[in-house]
Amino acid sequence: FQDTDIKKSFSGKTALVTAGPTQEAIDPVRYIGNHSSGKMGLAIALELAEKGAKVELILGPVSLALPTHPNIHITKVISAHQMYEAAAKLHQNTDLSVFAAAVADYAPAHPAKDKIKKAAEDFSISLKKNIDIAAKLGEVKKSHQVHIGFALETSNENQNALSKLERKNFDLVILNSMNDQGAGFKHDTNKVTIFHKDGKIHRTELMSKTDIAKEIVKSIEKIFSTEGQ
Ligand code: CTP
Ligand code: CA
Numbered sequence: 001f002q003d004t005d006i007k008k009s010f011s012g013k014t015a016l017v018t019a020g021p022t023q024e025a026i027d028p029v030r031y032i033g034n035h036s037s038g039k040m041g042l043a044i045a046l047e048l049a050e051k052g053a054k055v056e057l058i059l060g061p062v063s064l065a066l067p068t069h070p071n072i073h074i075t076k077v078i079s080a081h082q083m084y085e086a087a088a089k090l091h092q093n094t095d096l097s098v099f100a101a102a103v104a105d106y107a108p109a110h111p112a113k114d115k116i117k118k119a120a121e122d123f124s125i126s127l128k129k130n131i132d133i134a135a136k137l138g139e140v141k142k143s144h145q146v147h148i149g150f151a152l153e154t155s156n157e158n159q160n161a162l163s164k165l166e167r168k169n170f171d172l173v174i175l176n177s178m179n180d181q182g183a184g185f186k187h188d189t190n191k192v193t194i195f196h197k198d199g200k201i202h203r204t205e206l207m208s209k210t211d212i213a214k215e216i217v218k219s220i221e222k223i224f225s226t227e228g229q
Contacts (some may be wrong), residue, residue, distance in 0.1 A: 008052030009221050012059040013069045015053045015096040018087060018133065020060030022080040024107035026125060027116045034102050038062035040150075040190065041100030041215035045072055048096075051217065056094065058086045060101055080104050080130040091137050093137060096220065098148045099134040099168075106130060138169030146223050148216070154178045161195055171197050171223055181206075194219050 010185040012014050019041020023031040042064060045057045049071035057074045059066075060083060066074060077083045080103045091097060106127035141147055149170040150160040157177055175193040190212045194202040196219070204215050 006042060008050075009224075010050035010096075013053045013095045013224070014093060015045075015048050015055045015098065016058070016087060016090050016094040016101075017048070017055055017098045018040055018058045018060075018083060018101035019045065020062040021102045022060045022083055022104045023078050024080065024104045024130070025078075025111040026108050027112035027114065029089060029115050032104055032106070032108065032127075033061075034104065034190070036060070036062075036102030038064055039188070039209045040142075040213065041098070043209045044098055044100060044216060047118075047210075047213045047217045048098075048220075051221075053096070054129045058083055058090075058101070080107060080133070084131050084133045084136065087133055087137060089178075091140070094147045095144065095224075096148070097134075097137060098220075100150055102132070102152075104130055105132060132168070134168045134170070141169055144227075146220065148172045148220060150174050150176060150182055152176045158193070161193070165197060167196055172216075172219055194217075196223075 009185045021036035024034045043208035045055050046067050046069060049055045049069040053071065055072045057072050059074055059076050061078060075086045077086055083101060083103060107130050109126045109128040138147060147170050149164060149168055151161045151173055152213065153162045153175065157175055161173050161175040172194045175195065176190065188209060189206050190209050191206040192204050192212055202219065204212060215227050
């Protein structure tokens with residue numbers, strides 16, 4: 001028996017991936033942002049596309065070369081609000097959502113129309129909480145939909161990661177530990193712990209973000225293969 005067109009593990013599946021940082025405008029020339037490079041999310045989007053998924057990638061401002069895979073469609077956004085709008089539109093038609101973006105938790109409450117001029121010694125900006133994209137879409141998640149989230153923690157890591165899994169209705173949460181050498185924001189390597197909602201835990205070694213993405217996608221594959229029987 002020979003099959004020239006071997007069915008890939010994600011063929012027929014649609015995936016939503018959020019990636020990169022968000023930028024929240026203070027005025028026309030300044031913003032609140034973070035150090036996310038978008039590498040982890042892009043690597044996951046690519047791996048899913050390679051395995052046959054149709055990927056909707058919602059990408060915050062990154063300085064990386066964008067993937068040109070035929071299975072990846074990119075929507076570029078700047079703010080958390082824009083990222084939410086784009087994700088909410090696509091979510092109901094997706095089998096899988098991967099929330100890899102480092103979404104700003106707060107945004108300036110009243111961004112200035114004109115550039116703010118320097119004046120007083122003390123200056124403060126009032127902030128308001130952004131919508132939690134993963135939590136909000138977790139509320140409307142259907143039983144066939146799979147949600148994957150990330151957690152970046154510096155203390156009480158496992159406990160915090162597990163509480164995010166529950167609170168945001170994730171099937172898997174991937175813990176990035178800031179305490180590990182060579183892991184996190186500015187590195188090309190990473191070391192993660194993958195928590196399944198059924199209690200299974202998988203720890204990776206320190207490896208390239210591409211290899212971590214492969215490990216994560218393998219874990220996602222397992223969820224679909226046990227569900228789809
Ligand atoms: N997330 C999101 N929208 C937000 C904030 C977070 O979709 N406004 C997602 C992230 O993409 C990630 C997960 O939620 O998959 C956890 O993000 P994290 O920043 O670790 O959690 P928070 O709930 O924001 O809690 P805190 O920053 O206080 O630890
Ligand atoms: Ca946060």
